[in-house]
Amino acid sequence: MDARAYLLERKPVIDAALDAALPPASEPPEALHTAMRHLLFPGGKRLRPSLALAAAEASGAAPETALPAAVAVELVHTYSLIHDDLPCMDDDALRRGRPTVHVQFGEATALLAGDALQSEAFAALAGADAPADRVCAAVADLARAAGSRNLVGGQVDDLGFSLSETDVDRVESVHARKSAALLTAAITAGARLAGADPALIERLARFGRSMGVAFQIADDILDEGEDDPCSLVRAIGLDAATRRAEALLALALAELEGLGEGAEPLRALARFAVRRSE
C-alpha cells in the first residue's frame, strides 16, 4: 500500500471534520477564531489523524468511526506547536513557510488560541457518536498523552537539553513523551472508538510507542542534529541512529503480525513515518 496515496485520500475527510469541529473564523471573537485556524489550515500531512483512521481499519471498523479521535489529536498537536513557537519557548517566526501564530496575531492571542484548541480537542472527542465507554477510554488516552507525564513533560526536558549531552536514554525518553505518546494516543483512541478489544489496544499501543520513537529519530536524521540539542543523531551518529530507527520500526511492525489486510494502512503509515521515502 502507498502511504502517500492513503494520506492524500484521507486529508479531505479529516480537513472537513477539523473545520466542523471549530467555530467559524467569522464568529466573534474573530481574531481568536481566525488564529485557531491559522496553523491548522492548510496544515501538514495529517499523519496523526490518518493513524487514527488506520487504527480503526486495523480494528475491523470503517475509518470514519475514528474521526473524532483524529480531530482531537490533530487539535492537541496544533495547540502544542503554537505554544512551542512562542517567544518564551522556541521563539520561531516561521512554520511551514508561513508566519507563526504569535507573529501574525500577537502573543496573547496565540497563547489563548492554543489554550482553546486543547479544550476543543476534548470537546470533539467527548461528542463522538460512539458507545460512552469507548469515548471515555479515548478521552483518558488523549488526556494522558497530552499531560505532564508525556507531551508537556517531554517538552520541558527537551528545553532543558544541552548541546553536550549524548545520553541515549535521555534522548529517547524525550522522544517517547514529546512525540510517540501523542502518535500512540491517535492510534489507541481511534481503535477504542472502533471497538477494539483490550488485547488489540495493548498491541497497538506498543506499535505506537516503537513507531513514534522511530518517527522522531527520522526527524533527527532529516535535521542532521542541527536544530535540536535533543537528537539521537547528535548522541550516537547518523548510521547508528538510522539502524536504531529501522530496528524500532521492525519491532512496531511485529506487533501487527496476524492482523491481515485491515492493518495494511497502519503498516504503510509506519514505514512512511520512519523512512519518509515510500
Added chain:
Amino acid sequence: MDARAYLLERKPVIDAALDAALPPASEPPEALHTAMRHLLFPGGKRLRPSLALAAAEASGAAPETALPAAVAVELVHTYSLIHDDLPCMDDDALRRGRPTVHVQFGEATALLAGDALQSEAFAALAGADAPADRVCAAVADLARAAGSRNLVGGQVDDLGFSLSETDVDRVESVHARKSAALLTAAITAGARLAGADPALIERLARFGRSMGVAFQIADDILDEGEDDPCSLVRAIGLDAATRRAEALLALALAELEGLGEGAEPLRALARFAVRRSE
C-alpha cells in the same frame, strides 16, 4: 446554612483529591510538577469545586460523587489564572500574596504548567468512577466551558475592553463567558456524575449562569472598577450594579425552588458568592 462552614468542611476533601490527581512535585520533571502545584496549594476558597459537590447533593447523591468534576474544574480554573498572569497577558507578579508561577519558575515553565493542568483536568474527569454516559456528558460540559465560546473567548474580549466602554451587554457577555461558564460547568458536571436527570441539569445550568454573572459583578463591586476596564460598576455605577447582582441572585435561587433540603448548600454558596458576607 453557613456557606463559610460548608467551604471549610469541604476543602480538605477537595485538596486531597486535587493532590491525588497530579504527579507529586518530586517526580521528574520536578520544576514542572512543582510549578503545577504552586498556585493550586494552598489555593483559594475552592468555591468552584464546592459548587460541584453541592450540585451532587442537590441531585440527591453523596457530595463525593462529584469529586472528579470538582477537581477538573479547579484545575481548569488554575491553569487559566496561570496563563492570565503571564507577561503577554495581565503581566502580574503577585497572586494571593505570593509570586505568580512565571515569576517563580520562569515563563516557559508557567506556560507549560498551565497547559498540563488543562490536560490533567480532563484526565481526572475521564477517570471518574461513574457510569460512562455521565462521565462523557461531564467532559463535554467542561470542554465547552473552557473553549473559545466561553472561558477563552471571554478572556479575549476582556483584554480588548477599553476604559471608555460602558456597554452593559458587552460587560455581561464577558462575565458570562469568562466567569459564569466555568462555575456553571462545575455545577452541571457535578450533577451529571451524580446522575441528575436532564430537566434538573437544565435548571442547574440556568442557576449557574445567573449566579455566575452575579458573582463576577460582586468582584467588580469589590474592585470598585479599579483594576479591570470590563466592570459593571464602571458601566452603570455601584448602586445599579449591586441591584443587578441581587436580581440575578434571586433569579438563580428561583431555579432551585422545590428542590428542598438537598439544595441548601447550593443556595448558601450562591448567596455567599454574590454577597461575600454570610
